[in-house]
Amino acid sequence: MTVRTRFAPSPTGYLHIGGVRTALFNWLYARKHGGQFILRIDDTDAERNRPEAIQPILDGFQWLGITWDEGPGIGGPCGPYFQALRGHLYREAALKLIETGHAYPCYMTKEEVDVLRKQAEGEKRNYVHRGRDRTLAPQDALRLFHEKPTTIRLKVPDDRTVVVDDQICGKVEVQSNLIGDPVIARADGSALYNFATVVDDAAMKITHIIRAKEHLSNTPTQMLVYEAMGIQPPIFAHVPVVNAPGSSKKLSKRDAHKFVTPDVIAMLRAVHAVPAEWTDEQIKKNESLNPVMVEYYRILGYLPESLINYFGRLGWSLDDKTEIMSLETMRTNFGFDRVNQSPASFDPQKLHWVAGEYTKVASLERKIDGVIPILQRGGLLGDQIDRDKIVQVVNACGDRLKILSDVLTYGAFFFRDPQYDAKAVKQRLHKEDMPELLREFAEVLTNAEPFDVPTLEAKLQEFSAAKQAKAGDLNHALRVATTGVMIGPGVFECLVIFGKAETLRRIDIALQIPKT
Protein backbone atom coordinates (compact mmCIF):
# COMPACT_ATOMS: atom_id res chain seq x y z
CA MET A 1 0.00 0.00 0.00
CA THR A 2 1.47 3.34 -0.97
CA VAL A 3 1.71 5.95 1.68
CA ARG A 4 -0.60 8.93 1.24
CA THR A 5 -0.45 11.92 3.55
CA ARG A 6 -2.22 15.23 3.39
CA PHE A 7 -2.18 18.75 4.69
CA ALA A 8 -5.53 20.48 4.87
CA PRO A 9 -5.32 24.20 5.62
CA SER A 10 -8.30 26.47 5.84
CA PRO A 11 -8.04 29.41 3.48
CA THR A 12 -7.02 32.22 5.80
CA GLY A 13 -4.96 34.08 3.25
CA TYR A 14 -1.66 33.50 5.00
CA LEU A 15 0.72 30.62 5.42
CA HIS A 16 1.41 30.12 9.10
CA ILE A 17 4.80 28.74 10.11
CA GLY A 18 3.23 26.15 12.41
CA GLY A 19 1.28 24.89 9.43
CA VAL A 20 4.43 24.81 7.38
CA ARG A 21 6.04 22.48 9.86
CA THR A 22 3.05 20.13 9.91
CA ALA A 23 2.93 20.16 6.13
CA LEU A 24 6.65 19.53 5.97
CA PHE A 25 6.39 16.47 8.21
CA ASN A 26 3.63 15.13 5.99
CA TRP A 27 5.67 15.83 2.90
CA LEU A 28 8.78 14.18 4.36
CA TYR A 29 6.95 11.07 5.41
CA ALA A 30 5.23 10.62 2.07
CA ARG A 31 8.38 11.29 0.09
CA LYS A 32 10.49 9.06 2.26
CA HIS A 33 8.18 6.16 1.51
CA GLY A 34 7.73 6.92 -2.14
CA GLY A 35 4.14 7.93 -1.56
CA GLN A 36 1.98 10.93 -2.31
CA PHE A 37 1.43 14.18 -0.52
CA ILE A 38 -1.99 15.71 -1.02
CA LEU A 39 -3.07 19.28 -0.44
CA ARG A 40 -6.70 19.82 0.38
CA ILE A 41 -8.44 23.06 1.20
CA ASP A 42 -10.69 22.78 4.22
CA ASP A 43 -13.11 25.54 3.40
CA THR A 44 -16.35 24.15 4.78
CA ASP A 45 -16.86 27.28 6.78
CA ALA A 46 -18.21 29.29 3.87
CA GLU A 47 -18.02 32.78 5.35
CA ARG A 48 -14.38 33.52 4.69
CA ASN A 49 -14.22 31.30 1.68
CA ARG A 50 -12.57 33.62 -0.79
CA PRO A 51 -10.48 32.29 -3.65
CA GLU A 52 -7.86 34.98 -3.11
CA ALA A 53 -7.28 33.59 0.35
CA ILE A 54 -5.91 30.38 -1.12
CA GLN A 55 -3.28 31.73 -3.47
CA PRO A 56 -0.90 33.07 -0.81
CA ILE A 57 -0.87 29.64 0.78
CA LEU A 58 -0.05 27.92 -2.48
CA ASP A 59 2.59 30.54 -3.26
CA GLY A 60 4.17 29.99 0.13
CA PHE A 61 4.47 26.26 -0.35
CA GLN A 62 5.83 26.73 -3.81
CA TRP A 63 8.46 29.15 -2.58
CA LEU A 64 9.48 26.68 0.10
CA GLY A 65 9.71 23.83 -2.35
CA ILE A 66 6.98 21.78 -0.71
CA THR A 67 5.32 20.23 -3.72
CA TRP A 68 2.04 18.36 -3.75
CA ASP A 69 0.98 15.48 -5.95
CA GLU A 70 -2.73 16.13 -5.85
CA GLY A 71 -4.64 19.24 -4.95
CA PRO A 72 -5.34 22.79 -6.03
CA GLY A 73 -3.91 23.67 -9.40
CA ILE A 74 -3.15 20.12 -10.43
CA GLY A 75 -6.21 18.11 -9.49
CA GLY A 76 -5.96 14.36 -9.13
CA PRO A 77 -8.05 11.21 -9.03
CA CYS A 78 -9.73 11.98 -5.70
CA GLY A 79 -10.90 15.50 -6.40
CA PRO A 80 -12.26 17.98 -5.97
CA TYR A 81 -9.72 19.06 -3.39
CA PHE A 82 -11.88 21.78 -1.91
CA GLN A 83 -14.30 20.77 0.81
CA ALA A 84 -16.73 23.41 -0.31
CA LEU A 85 -17.19 21.40 -3.49
CA ARG A 86 -17.69 18.06 -1.77
CA GLY A 87 -20.92 18.75 0.05
CA HIS A 88 -22.84 16.04 -1.74
CA LEU A 89 -20.35 13.43 -0.53
CA TYR A 90 -20.86 14.36 3.09
CA ARG A 91 -24.60 14.36 2.73
CA GLU A 92 -24.52 11.00 1.07
CA ALA A 93 -22.26 9.57 3.75
CA ALA A 94 -24.42 10.99 6.52
CA LEU A 95 -27.59 9.50 5.07
CA LYS A 96 -25.87 6.18 4.76
CA LEU A 97 -24.96 6.28 8.41
CA ILE A 98 -28.59 6.88 9.31
CA GLU A 99 -29.57 4.04 7.09
CA THR A 100 -27.13 1.68 8.78
CA GLY A 101 -28.22 2.81 12.21
CA HIS A 102 -24.95 4.52 13.09
CA ALA A 103 -26.38 8.01 13.07
CA TYR A 104 -29.69 9.68 13.72
CA PRO A 105 -31.53 12.92 13.16
CA CYS A 106 -31.59 14.72 16.47
CA TYR A 107 -34.80 16.67 17.10
CA MET A 108 -33.92 17.91 20.52
CA THR A 109 -33.88 21.69 20.57
CA LYS A 110 -30.95 23.68 21.79
CA GLU A 111 -33.03 24.66 24.79
CA GLU A 112 -33.72 21.08 25.72
CA VAL A 113 -30.06 20.22 25.50
CA ASP A 114 -29.17 23.25 27.59
CA VAL A 115 -31.51 22.11 30.32
CA LEU A 116 -29.80 18.72 30.45
CA ARG A 117 -26.41 20.34 30.41
CA LYS A 118 -27.28 22.67 33.29
CA GLN A 119 -28.75 19.81 35.22
CA ALA A 120 -25.56 17.81 34.82
CA GLU A 121 -23.52 20.79 35.89
CA GLY A 122 -25.69 21.16 38.97
CA GLU A 123 -24.92 17.59 39.89
CA LYS A 124 -21.22 18.17 39.16
CA ARG A 125 -21.51 15.64 36.42
CA ASN A 126 -19.95 15.90 33.04
CA TYR A 127 -22.58 16.29 30.36
CA VAL A 128 -22.46 13.62 27.70
CA HIS A 129 -25.08 14.09 25.03
CA ARG A 130 -27.24 11.13 24.13
CA GLY A 131 -30.04 12.28 21.85
CA ARG A 132 -33.51 11.12 22.62
CA ASP A 133 -34.05 10.09 18.99
CA ARG A 134 -31.10 7.76 18.84
CA THR A 135 -33.31 4.74 19.40
CA LEU A 136 -35.34 5.39 16.26
CA ALA A 137 -35.35 2.48 13.84
CA PRO A 138 -33.12 3.28 10.85
CA GLN A 139 -35.97 3.33 8.32
CA ASP A 140 -38.07 5.60 10.52
CA ALA A 141 -35.13 7.85 11.16
CA LEU A 142 -34.43 8.19 7.47
CA ARG A 143 -38.05 8.89 6.62
CA LEU A 144 -38.34 11.40 9.43
CA PHE A 145 -35.18 13.16 8.31
CA HIS A 146 -36.46 13.51 4.78
CA GLU A 147 -39.76 14.89 6.04
CA LYS A 148 -38.16 17.23 8.48
CA PRO A 149 -34.41 17.81 8.11
CA THR A 150 -32.47 18.51 11.29
CA THR A 151 -28.98 18.03 12.66
CA ILE A 152 -27.50 14.58 12.34
CA ARG A 153 -25.60 13.05 15.18
CA LEU A 154 -23.36 10.04 15.33
CA LYS A 155 -24.58 7.28 17.61
CA VAL A 156 -21.66 6.75 19.95
CA PRO A 157 -21.60 3.16 21.21
CA ASP A 158 -21.81 2.54 24.96
CA ASP A 159 -19.20 0.95 27.17
CA ARG A 160 -16.39 0.85 24.72
CA THR A 161 -12.75 1.63 25.03
CA VAL A 162 -11.57 3.51 21.98
CA VAL A 163 -7.89 3.03 21.38
CA VAL A 164 -5.80 5.37 19.26
CA ASP A 165 -2.46 3.78 18.57
CA ASP A 166 -0.58 6.95 17.84
CA GLN A 167 2.83 6.72 16.20
CA ILE A 168 4.20 9.54 18.29
CA CYS A 169 2.10 9.61 21.45
CA GLY A 170 1.72 5.89 21.92
CA LYS A 171 -1.52 4.14 22.84
CA VAL A 172 -4.21 6.53 23.99
CA GLU A 173 -7.38 5.05 25.43
CA VAL A 174 -10.68 6.82 25.95
CA GLN A 175 -14.00 5.50 27.25
CA SER A 176 -16.82 5.95 24.76
CA ASN A 177 -19.20 6.79 27.61
CA LEU A 178 -17.35 10.08 27.94
CA ILE A 179 -17.93 11.06 24.33
CA GLY A 180 -21.18 12.82 23.56
CA ASP A 181 -22.99 12.03 20.30
CA PRO A 182 -21.35 14.56 17.99
CA VAL A 183 -23.24 16.55 15.40
CA ILE A 184 -21.84 15.46 12.07
CA ALA A 185 -24.09 17.51 9.80
CA ARG A 186 -26.19 20.62 10.17
CA ALA A 187 -29.87 20.72 9.26
CA ASP A 188 -28.98 22.20 5.87
CA GLY A 189 -26.84 19.16 5.19
CA SER A 190 -23.45 20.84 5.56
CA ALA A 191 -20.85 18.76 7.31
CA LEU A 192 -18.87 19.54 10.44
CA TYR A 193 -15.13 19.18 10.65
CA ASN A 194 -14.99 15.88 12.52
CA PHE A 195 -17.15 14.31 9.86
CA ALA A 196 -15.95 16.02 6.70
CA THR A 197 -12.37 15.29 7.49
CA VAL A 198 -13.04 11.59 7.95
CA VAL A 199 -15.16 11.32 4.81
CA ASP A 200 -12.46 13.07 2.80
CA ASP A 201 -9.50 11.26 4.30
CA ALA A 202 -11.25 7.99 3.56
CA ALA A 203 -12.23 8.99 0.03
CA MET A 204 -8.75 10.26 -0.68
CA LYS A 205 -7.26 7.04 0.67
CA ILE A 206 -5.08 8.82 3.17
CA THR A 207 -2.98 6.22 4.96
CA HIS A 208 -1.24 8.38 7.55
CA ILE A 209 -2.70 11.36 9.29
CA ILE A 210 0.07 13.58 10.53
CA ARG A 211 -1.29 16.66 12.25
CA ALA A 212 -0.90 18.86 15.28
CA LYS A 213 -1.34 17.46 18.77
CA GLU A 214 -4.36 19.64 19.41
CA HIS A 215 -6.34 17.16 17.30
CA LEU A 216 -5.51 14.21 19.51
CA SER A 217 -8.56 14.68 21.71
CA ASN A 218 -10.83 14.62 18.67
CA THR A 219 -9.30 11.49 17.29
CA PRO A 220 -11.35 8.91 19.23
CA THR A 221 -14.50 10.53 17.91
CA GLN A 222 -13.15 10.29 14.40
CA MET A 223 -12.19 6.66 14.96
CA LEU A 224 -15.82 6.03 15.78
CA VAL A 225 -16.85 7.66 12.51
CA TYR A 226 -14.49 5.42 10.58
CA GLU A 227 -15.91 2.45 12.41
CA ALA A 228 -19.48 3.48 11.67
CA MET A 229 -18.60 3.88 8.02
CA GLY A 230 -17.07 0.44 8.07
CA ILE A 231 -13.68 1.71 7.07
CA GLN A 232 -10.29 0.79 8.46
CA PRO A 233 -8.95 3.96 10.12
CA PRO A 234 -5.61 5.36 8.94
CA ILE A 235 -2.48 5.49 11.04
CA PHE A 236 -2.29 8.56 13.26
CA ALA A 237 0.75 10.58 14.22
CA HIS A 238 0.15 13.70 16.30
CA VAL A 239 3.05 16.08 16.34
CA PRO A 240 3.52 18.44 19.27
CA VAL A 241 2.47 22.01 18.71
CA VAL A 242 4.84 24.89 18.11
CA ASN A 243 4.85 27.37 20.93
CA ALA A 244 5.40 31.11 20.75
CA PRO A 245 8.96 32.30 21.45
CA GLY A 246 9.80 31.94 25.11
CA SER A 247 6.29 30.82 25.89
CA SER A 248 4.42 27.64 26.64
CA LYS A 249 1.46 28.79 24.62
CA LYS A 250 0.70 27.72 21.13
CA LEU A 251 1.94 30.01 18.41
CA SER A 252 -1.28 31.29 16.99
CA LYS A 253 -2.28 33.73 14.38
CA ARG A 254 -4.58 35.25 16.92
CA ASP A 255 -1.80 36.88 18.91
CA ALA A 256 0.57 37.30 16.02
CA HIS A 257 0.58 41.04 16.62
CA LYS A 258 2.53 40.44 19.83
CA PHE A 259 5.53 39.44 17.80
CA VAL A 260 5.54 42.63 15.83
CA THR A 261 8.02 44.24 18.20
CA PRO A 262 9.77 47.56 17.62
CA ASP A 263 12.68 45.57 16.18
CA VAL A 264 10.42 43.86 13.70
CA ILE A 265 8.79 47.14 12.74
CA ALA A 266 12.21 48.71 12.19
CA MET A 267 13.19 45.75 10.03
CA LEU A 268 10.08 46.00 7.89
CA ARG A 269 10.59 49.71 7.44
CA ALA A 270 14.25 49.21 6.57
CA VAL A 271 13.43 46.90 3.69
CA HIS A 272 10.49 49.05 2.64
CA ALA A 273 8.15 46.11 3.00
CA VAL A 274 5.43 48.52 4.05
CA PRO A 275 4.54 51.98 2.78
CA ALA A 276 6.63 54.63 4.49
CA GLU A 277 3.59 56.57 5.62
CA TRP A 278 2.19 53.69 7.63
CA THR A 279 2.11 54.13 11.36
CA ASP A 280 3.46 51.49 13.72
CA GLU A 281 -0.12 50.56 14.49
CA GLN A 282 -0.90 49.95 10.86
CA ILE A 283 2.15 47.75 10.52
CA LYS A 284 1.08 45.77 13.55
CA LYS A 285 -2.29 45.16 12.02
CA ASN A 286 -0.89 43.89 8.75
CA GLU A 287 -1.50 40.18 8.96
CA SER A 288 0.82 38.72 6.40
CA LEU A 289 3.94 40.62 7.35
CA ASN A 290 4.63 39.38 10.80
CA PRO A 291 6.96 36.73 12.18
CA VAL A 292 4.40 33.94 12.31
CA MET A 293 3.82 34.09 8.59
CA VAL A 294 6.06 32.73 5.88
CA GLU A 295 5.73 35.86 3.78
CA TYR A 296 7.60 37.85 6.40
CA TYR A 297 10.72 35.76 5.94
CA ARG A 298 10.47 35.84 2.18
CA ILE A 299 10.33 39.61 2.12
CA LEU A 300 13.35 39.88 4.42
CA GLY A 301 15.45 37.70 2.20
CA TYR A 302 15.63 34.48 4.17
CA LEU A 303 16.53 31.64 1.82
CA PRO A 304 13.63 29.17 1.74
CA GLU A 305 15.75 26.14 2.55
CA SER A 306 16.77 27.77 5.81
CA LEU A 307 13.13 27.80 6.93
CA ILE A 308 12.75 24.20 5.85
CA ASN A 309 15.86 23.24 7.78
CA TYR A 310 14.82 25.13 10.89
CA PHE A 311 11.26 23.88 11.01
CA GLY A 312 12.21 20.36 10.12
CA ARG A 313 14.59 20.39 13.04
CA LEU A 314 11.94 21.81 15.39
CA GLY A 315 10.47 18.81 17.16
CA TRP A 316 12.50 16.33 15.17
CA SER A 317 16.19 15.54 15.16
CA LEU A 318 18.50 13.60 12.91
CA ASP A 319 20.99 12.71 15.63
CA ASP A 320 22.77 14.25 18.57
CA LYS A 321 24.58 17.00 16.67
CA THR A 322 23.38 17.76 13.16
CA GLU A 323 21.83 21.20 12.80
CA ILE A 324 22.31 22.01 9.13
CA MET A 325 20.91 19.50 6.68
CA SER A 326 19.34 19.51 3.29
CA LEU A 327 15.75 18.67 2.54
CA GLU A 328 17.09 15.54 0.90
CA THR A 329 18.87 14.44 4.07
CA MET A 330 15.73 15.08 6.05
CA ARG A 331 13.70 13.16 3.52
CA THR A 332 15.83 10.03 3.68
CA ASN A 333 16.07 10.04 7.46
CA PHE A 334 12.68 11.23 8.62
CA GLY A 335 10.72 9.01 10.95
CA PHE A 336 8.24 9.30 13.81
CA ASP A 337 10.68 7.64 16.19
CA ARG A 338 12.71 10.82 16.38
CA VAL A 339 9.81 13.23 16.70
CA ASN A 340 9.59 14.68 20.18
CA GLN A 341 6.52 14.30 22.35
CA SER A 342 6.73 17.68 24.02
CA PRO A 343 5.96 21.06 22.49
CA ALA A 344 8.77 23.13 20.99
CA SER A 345 9.13 26.89 21.17
CA PHE A 346 9.84 28.81 18.04
CA ASP A 347 13.18 30.58 18.37
CA PRO A 348 13.61 33.37 15.81
CA GLN A 349 17.26 33.83 16.77
CA LYS A 350 18.13 30.29 15.89
CA LEU A 351 16.24 30.56 12.63
CA HIS A 352 18.29 33.64 11.88
CA TRP A 353 21.50 31.72 12.55
CA VAL A 354 20.39 28.87 10.29
CA ALA A 355 19.55 31.42 7.61
CA GLY A 356 23.07 32.80 7.86
CA GLU A 357 24.56 29.37 7.35
CA TYR A 358 22.61 29.00 4.13
CA THR A 359 23.29 32.47 2.81
CA LYS A 360 26.99 31.94 3.43
CA VAL A 361 27.15 29.03 1.02
CA ALA A 362 24.55 30.19 -1.48
CA SER A 363 25.77 30.76 -5.04
CA LEU A 364 26.65 34.26 -6.08
CA GLU A 365 23.95 34.14 -8.75
CA ARG A 366 21.22 33.40 -6.23
CA LYS A 367 22.37 36.15 -3.95
CA ILE A 368 22.49 38.64 -6.80
CA ASP A 369 19.00 37.70 -7.94
CA GLY A 370 17.71 37.95 -4.40
CA VAL A 371 19.38 41.22 -3.61
CA ILE A 372 18.20 43.11 -6.69
CA PRO A 373 14.50 43.34 -5.76
CA ILE A 374 15.46 44.29 -2.22
CA LEU A 375 17.61 47.17 -3.49
CA GLN A 376 14.88 48.21 -5.87
CA ARG A 377 12.23 48.21 -3.18
CA GLY A 378 14.59 50.28 -1.06
CA GLY A 379 14.82 52.85 -3.83
CA LEU A 380 18.55 52.24 -4.24
CA LEU A 381 18.32 50.70 -7.65
CA GLY A 382 16.22 51.60 -10.65
CA ASP A 383 15.28 49.56 -13.68
CA GLN A 384 18.76 49.96 -15.12
CA ILE A 385 20.75 47.26 -13.40
CA ASP A 386 24.52 47.30 -13.34
CA ARG A 387 24.93 43.64 -12.54
CA ASP A 388 28.71 43.81 -12.35
CA LYS A 389 28.51 46.38 -9.64
CA ILE A 390 26.08 44.27 -7.66
CA VAL A 391 28.42 41.34 -7.97
CA GLN A 392 31.16 43.48 -6.49
CA VAL A 393 28.95 44.67 -3.67
CA VAL A 394 27.69 41.22 -2.76
CA ASN A 395 31.21 39.85 -2.84
CA ALA A 396 32.44 42.69 -0.67
CA CYS A 397 29.68 42.05 1.86
CA GLY A 398 30.65 38.38 2.00
CA ASP A 399 29.59 36.53 5.15
CA ARG A 400 28.12 39.69 6.55
CA LEU A 401 24.93 38.84 4.70
CA LYS A 402 22.98 36.50 6.96
CA ILE A 403 19.78 37.32 5.22
CA LEU A 404 19.68 39.05 1.88
CA SER A 405 18.21 42.26 3.24
CA ASP A 406 21.42 42.75 5.21
CA VAL A 407 22.72 44.22 2.00
CA LEU A 408 20.88 47.36 3.05
CA THR A 409 22.82 47.70 6.28
CA TYR A 410 26.20 46.81 4.83
CA GLY A 411 26.04 48.15 1.33
CA ALA A 412 23.42 50.87 0.92
CA PHE A 413 26.11 53.51 0.55
CA PHE A 414 27.32 51.93 -2.67
CA PHE A 415 24.10 53.09 -4.27
CA ARG A 416 23.71 56.55 -2.84
CA ASP A 417 25.70 59.30 -1.14
CA PRO A 418 26.82 58.57 2.40
CA GLN A 419 24.40 59.36 5.18
CA TYR A 420 26.76 60.52 7.85
CA ASP A 421 26.33 59.06 11.28
CA ALA A 422 26.97 61.92 13.69
CA LYS A 423 28.69 59.75 16.24
CA ALA A 424 30.97 58.18 13.65
CA VAL A 425 31.92 61.57 12.27
CA LYS A 426 32.71 62.91 15.69
CA GLN A 427 34.72 59.90 16.80
CA ARG A 428 36.65 59.09 13.67
CA LEU A 429 36.63 62.04 11.32
CA HIS A 430 36.75 65.10 13.54
CA LYS A 431 39.47 63.65 15.67
CA GLU A 432 42.32 66.13 16.25
CA ASP A 433 43.93 67.07 12.94
CA MET A 434 42.40 64.21 11.04
CA PRO A 435 40.57 66.39 8.50
CA GLU A 436 43.83 67.92 7.39
CA LEU A 437 45.50 64.54 7.22
CA LEU A 438 42.64 63.19 5.15
CA ARG A 439 42.86 66.14 2.77
CA GLU A 440 46.52 65.38 2.20
CA PHE A 441 45.84 61.69 1.75
CA ALA A 442 43.28 62.52 -0.90
CA GLU A 443 46.13 64.11 -2.83
CA VAL A 444 48.00 60.84 -2.56
CA LEU A 445 44.99 58.95 -3.85
CA THR A 446 44.87 61.15 -6.90
CA ASN A 447 48.08 59.54 -8.02
CA ALA A 448 47.31 56.00 -6.91
CA GLU A 449 47.69 53.69 -9.88
CA PRO A 450 46.37 51.15 -10.30
CA PHE A 451 43.39 51.91 -8.10
CA ASP A 452 43.24 48.49 -6.46
CA VAL A 453 43.32 47.07 -2.97
CA PRO A 454 47.06 46.31 -2.66
CA THR A 455 48.06 49.70 -4.02
CA LEU A 456 45.65 51.59 -1.79
CA GLU A 457 46.76 49.66 1.22
CA ALA A 458 50.43 50.35 0.48
CA LYS A 459 49.74 54.03 -0.06
CA LEU A 460 47.99 54.32 3.25
CA GLN A 461 50.81 52.53 5.08
CA GLU A 462 53.43 54.68 3.41
CA PHE A 463 51.57 57.92 4.01
CA SER A 464 50.82 57.30 7.67
CA ALA A 465 54.42 56.26 8.32
CA ALA A 466 55.66 59.47 6.74
CA LYS A 467 53.22 61.53 8.79
CA GLN A 468 53.88 59.52 11.93
CA ALA A 469 50.17 58.90 12.18
CA LYS A 470 48.41 55.68 13.09
CA ALA A 471 47.38 53.78 10.00
CA GLY A 472 44.30 52.53 11.83
CA ASP A 473 43.08 56.02 12.61
CA LEU A 474 43.40 57.13 9.02
CA ASN A 475 41.71 53.95 7.88
CA HIS A 476 38.76 54.64 10.16
CA ALA A 477 38.48 58.22 9.02
CA LEU A 478 38.61 57.15 5.42
CA ARG A 479 35.80 54.71 6.01
CA VAL A 480 33.54 57.22 7.69
CA ALA A 481 34.32 59.87 5.08
CA THR A 482 33.40 57.63 2.17
CA THR A 483 30.63 55.46 3.63
CA GLY A 484 29.25 57.56 6.46
CA VAL A 485 29.23 54.70 8.94
CA MET A 486 31.55 52.65 11.09
CA ILE A 487 30.61 49.23 9.79
CA GLY A 488 30.91 47.60 6.41
CA PRO A 489 33.19 45.68 4.08
CA GLY A 490 36.94 46.30 4.04
CA VAL A 491 37.51 49.98 3.35
CA PHE A 492 39.85 49.45 0.38
CA GLU A 493 37.34 47.11 -1.23
CA CYS A 494 34.80 49.87 -0.84
CA LEU A 495 37.05 52.46 -2.44
CA VAL A 496 37.75 50.22 -5.41
CA ILE A 497 34.05 49.75 -5.97
CA PHE A 498 33.50 53.51 -5.77
CA GLY A 499 36.36 54.18 -8.15
CA LYS A 500 38.89 56.97 -7.83
CA ALA A 501 36.75 59.90 -8.87
CA GLU A 502 33.85 58.94 -6.64
CA THR A 503 36.18 58.26 -3.72
CA LEU A 504 37.70 61.72 -4.01
CA ARG A 505 34.28 63.28 -4.36
CA ARG A 506 33.07 61.60 -1.18
CA ILE A 507 36.14 62.71 0.75
CA ASP A 508 35.43 66.26 -0.40
CA ILE A 509 31.86 66.06 0.81
CA ALA A 510 33.01 64.69 4.14
CA LEU A 511 35.55 67.46 4.63
CA GLN A 512 32.80 70.01 4.33
CA ILE A 513 30.90 68.70 7.33
CA PRO A 514 31.20 71.37 9.99
CA LYS A 515 32.73 70.40 13.30
CA THR A 516 30.28 70.49 16.20
Added chain:
RNA sequence: GGCCCCGUCGUCUAGAGGCCUAGGACACGGCCCUUUCACGGCCGCGACACGGGUUCGAAUCCCGUCGGGGUCACCA
Protein backbone atom coordinates in the same frame (compact mmCIF):
# COMPACT_ATOMS: atom_id res chain seq x y z
C1' G B 1 -14.36 20.85 36.28
C1' G B 2 -14.12 15.71 33.35
C1' C B 3 -10.92 13.43 29.90
C1' C B 4 -6.22 13.27 27.21
C1' C B 5 -1.11 14.67 26.52
C1' C B 6 3.57 16.69 28.09
C1' G B 7 7.80 17.93 31.80
C1' U B 8 16.64 17.45 30.37
C1' C B 9 20.54 24.19 30.21
C1' G B 10 16.79 30.71 28.71
C1' U B 11 15.61 28.08 23.70
C1' C B 12 16.15 23.63 20.12
C1' U B 13 17.83 18.92 21.33
C1' A B 14 21.10 13.98 22.51
C1' G B 15 19.92 10.35 26.09
C1' A B 16 15.94 3.27 25.29
C1' G B 17 19.28 1.15 33.65
C1' G B 18 25.88 1.44 34.19
C1' C B 19 29.14 4.67 28.19
C1' C B 20 26.44 10.87 32.24
C1' U B 21 31.26 14.47 36.44
C1' A B 22 24.43 14.63 31.41
C1' G B 23 26.78 15.59 25.02
C1' G B 24 25.80 19.11 20.80
C1' A B 25 23.48 23.76 18.76
C1' C B 26 21.30 28.87 19.24
C1' A B 27 21.49 32.88 22.60
C1' C B 28 24.56 35.20 26.39
C1' G B 29 29.68 36.60 28.67
C1' G B 30 35.11 36.60 28.00
C1' C B 31 39.62 35.97 25.13
C1' C B 32 42.16 35.36 20.25
C1' C B 33 42.14 36.62 14.94
C1' U B 34 41.05 41.38 12.56
C1' U B 35 43.28 48.79 10.34
C1' U B 36 35.71 48.70 11.16
C1' C B 37 31.69 45.29 11.26
C1' A B 38 30.74 40.30 10.34
C1' C B 39 33.12 35.39 9.72
C1' G B 40 36.36 31.96 12.21
C1' G B 41 38.94 29.78 16.72
C1' C B 42 39.18 28.96 22.07
C1' C B 43 37.05 29.32 27.01
C1' G B 44 32.98 30.12 30.21
C1' C B 45 27.81 30.35 32.03
C1' G B 46 23.90 26.93 32.15
C1' A B 47 19.35 21.52 32.86
C1' C B 48 17.45 15.84 34.40
C1' A B 49 10.18 19.79 38.01
C1' C B 50 9.57 17.53 43.11
C1' G B 51 8.84 13.24 46.39
C1' G B 52 8.64 8.17 47.04
C1' G B 53 9.67 3.32 45.31
C1' U B 54 12.06 -0.95 42.01
C1' U B 55 17.44 -2.04 41.35
C1' C B 56 24.06 -3.42 43.28
C1' G B 57 23.10 0.98 40.10
C1' A B 58 17.78 5.55 37.59
C1' A B 59 17.63 11.43 33.47
C1' U B 60 16.07 6.57 31.71
C1' C B 61 11.24 1.79 34.86
C1' C B 62 6.69 2.28 38.51
C1' C B 63 3.53 5.37 41.78
C1' G B 64 2.21 10.02 43.65
C1' U B 65 2.60 15.47 43.80
C1' C B 66 3.26 19.90 41.35
C1' G B 67 3.53 22.61 36.88
C1' G B 68 2.25 23.41 31.67
C1' G B 69 -0.74 22.45 27.40
C1' G B 70 -4.85 20.48 24.62
C1' U B 71 -9.92 19.10 24.30
C1' C B 72 -14.89 18.73 25.81
C1' A B 73 -19.03 23.45 19.67
C1' C B 74 -24.42 23.11 14.70
C1' C B 75 -15.12 26.31 14.35
C1' A B 76 -11.37 24.10 11.52
